Amino acid sequence: MFDTVIHSGTVVTATDSFKGDIGIRDGRIAAIAETLPGGDRRIDAGGRLVLPGGIEAHAHIAQESSAGVMTADDYYSGSVSAAFGGNSSFIPFAGQHRGQSVDDVLATYDARAKRSVIDYSYHLIISDPTEKVLTDELPRAFERGITSFKVFMTYDLMNLGDGGMLDILTVAKEHGAITMVHAENNEMVKWMNRRLAAKGLTAPKYHAISRPELAEEEAINRAISLAKLVDAPLFIVHVSTAGGAALVQRAKLDGAKLFAETCPQYLALTRHDLDRPGMEGAKFMCSPPVRDEATQDALWRHIQAGTFESVSSDHAPYRFDETGKFTAGTDAPYPKIANGMPGIAARLPYLFSEGVMKGRITLQHFVALSSTNAAKTFGMTTKGSIAPGMDADIVIWNPEATRTVTLADQHDNIDYSPFEGMVLTGVPEVVLNRGQVIVEHGELRAAEGQGRFVARARVDLTGKPGYRAKELDPAQNFGAEIAP
Numbered sequence: 050m051f052d053t054v055i056h057s058g059t060v061v062t063a064t065d066s067f068k069g070d071i072g073i074r075d076g077r078i079a080a081i082a083e084t085l086p087g088g089d090r091r092i093d094a095g096g097r098l099v100l101p102g103g104i105e106a107h108a109h110i111a112q113e114s115s116a117g118v119m120t121a122d123d124y125y126s127g128s129v130s131a132a133f134g135g136n137s138s139f140i141p142f143a144g145q146h147r148g149q150s151v152d153d154v155l156a157t158y159d160a161r162a163k164r165s166v167i168d169y170s171y172h173l174i175i176s177d178p179t180e181k182v183l184t185d186e187l188p189r190a191f192e193r194g195i196t197s198f199k200v201f202m203t204y205d206l207m208n209l210g211d212g213g214m215l216d217i218l219t220v221a222k223e224h225g226a227i228t229m230v231h232a233e234n235n236e237m238v239k240w241m242n243r244r245l246a247a248k249g250l251t252a253p254k255y256h257a258i259s260r261p262e263l264a265e266e267e268a269i270n271r272a273i274s275l276a277k278l279v280d281a282p283l284f285i286v287h288v289s290t291a292g293g294a295a296l297v298q299r300a301k302l303d304g305a306k307l308f309a310e311t312c313p314q315y316l317a318l319t320r321h322d323l324d325r326p327g328m329e330g331a332k333f334m335c336s337p338p339v340r341d342e343a344t345q346d347a348l349w350r351h352i353q354a355g356t357f358e359s360v361s362s363d364h365a366p367y368r369f370d371e372t373g374k375f376t377a378g379t380d381a382p383y384p385k386i387a388n389g390m391p392g393i394a395a396r397l398p399y400l401f402s403e404g405v406m407k408g409r410i411t412l413q414h415f416v417a418l419s420s421t422n423a424a425k426t427f428g429m430t431t432k433g434s435i436a437p438g439m440d441a442d443i444v445i446w447n448p449e450a451t452r453t454v455t456l457a458d459q460h461d462n463i464d465y466s467p468f469e470g471m472v473l474t475g476v477p478e479v480v481l482n483r484g485q486v487i488v489e490h491g492e493l494r495a496a497e498g499q500g501r502f503v504a505r506a507r508v509d510l511t512g513k514p515g516y517r518a519k520e521l522d523p524a525q526n527f528g529a530e531i532a533p
């Protein structure tokens with residue numbers, strides 16, 4: 050009757066926790082009961098937690114940076130690393146560079162993603178919103194279930210400007226898509242870079258100084274205002290500051306159609322990690338940069354208060370060598386060192402250990418932050434929960450095993466881990482994707498390419514009333530019909 054039965058585990062969803070068996074048939078959850086007989090295969094989950102497989106909503110896989118540096122993980126190594134970290138699916142970025150057609154971008158990523166061992170979709174990065182992109186290509190991407198578009202407010206080669214962002218927000222809104230934004234004030238960062246360069250301060254640690262907290266706060270405030278003007282949904286990625294998080298919280302309270310995430314590195318690291326001997330600090334460079342301990346405390350409180358839907362890795366894997374961090378030389382000034390750090394395998398163990406084991410969040414909240422909310426926000430309607438009819442994307446979790454994080458445990462294509470040496474409690478032991486065991490007690494069981502593209506649904510804005518700008522309301526603007 051069942052292909053697989055997972056028995057005697059403690060099943061945890063974003064709302065519940067109960068002892069029970071899960072029956073899997075044809076890749077989906079067919080039954081949940083106190084006990085289930087049979088199963089071609091029976092997996093004993095006694096003493097273990099049975100959770101929805103992690104959904105990694107922020108990862109850079111087989112993606113060229115705007116400076117042309119290719120990430121070290123492709124869809125095989127990146128998905129394998131994700132799987133070892135307890136994830137059953139992920140949504141990396143498909144990046145449009147200036148001059149590229151969106152159709153070509155998606156064809157390129159479709160070819161790259163064929164190697165994935167877990168299910169996948171893409172967030173489409175838009176850096177060149179031409180008329181053709183806005184009226185023809187984005188609607189076509191949406192038609193095939195790519196329902197999130199990302200834009201940048203920083204980086205000269207990516208930054209759209211406020212007008213370009215309003216255009217994307219408007220198109221996304223019309224199609225039920227969500228716009229994601231990297232919010233940092235480009236001019237503040239460039240001004241800081243010039244000041245630091247003039248003094249010859251170019252070591253990696255100055256990266257942390259070059260992107261001020263105010264640059265994020267200003268840009269988050271502006272992004273929220275732009276989205277309010279056109280009453281469009283917005284997702285703020287990798288919030289790294291207390292001030293930015295407070296703006297998100299306030300806007301949510303005001304009913305904004307707003308979503309946000311933070312990342313383990315902002316909870317685990319500080320700018321002092323960039324101040325290591327030689328060029329070691331380059332390992333800890335990401336944008337926005339890691340901050341300080343007061344920020345870590347504030348971000349945890351915002352997690353507890355519900356400011357963030359998700360904690361995502363922002364896995365941006367560049368090796369600590371000339372293929373990655375140091376394409377401009379091993380003594381390059383910080384603005385020429387590749388930005389980003391790996392962490393796709395460490396996300397769930399870190400969040401479980403520091404969150405659940407330290408009493409900061411409940412088990413249910415852990416499931417919400419690592420899986421359920423990403424599925425809901427980004428329209429993966431058959432994933433992110435354990436219920437009849439859902440995909441059998443499951444991680445069997447040992448809540449008692451304690452491990453020191455090692456590079457070997459990451460199973461990625463990187464030569465360091467920023468989390469190396471941390472002692473974490475909680476280990477993903479068995480991971481299933483649509484009923485197939487893909488990782489089992491440290492062994493990979495997945496076949497290359499067994500992951501499937503997931504067409505995603507439009508964003509659900511229930512409970513988010515939004516904002517009606519007076520100037521776009523015909524009753525208050527002399528009858529002009531200009532609202533998108």
Ligand SMILES: [Zn+2]
Pocket residue numbers: 107108109363365
């Ligand atoms: Zn990122």
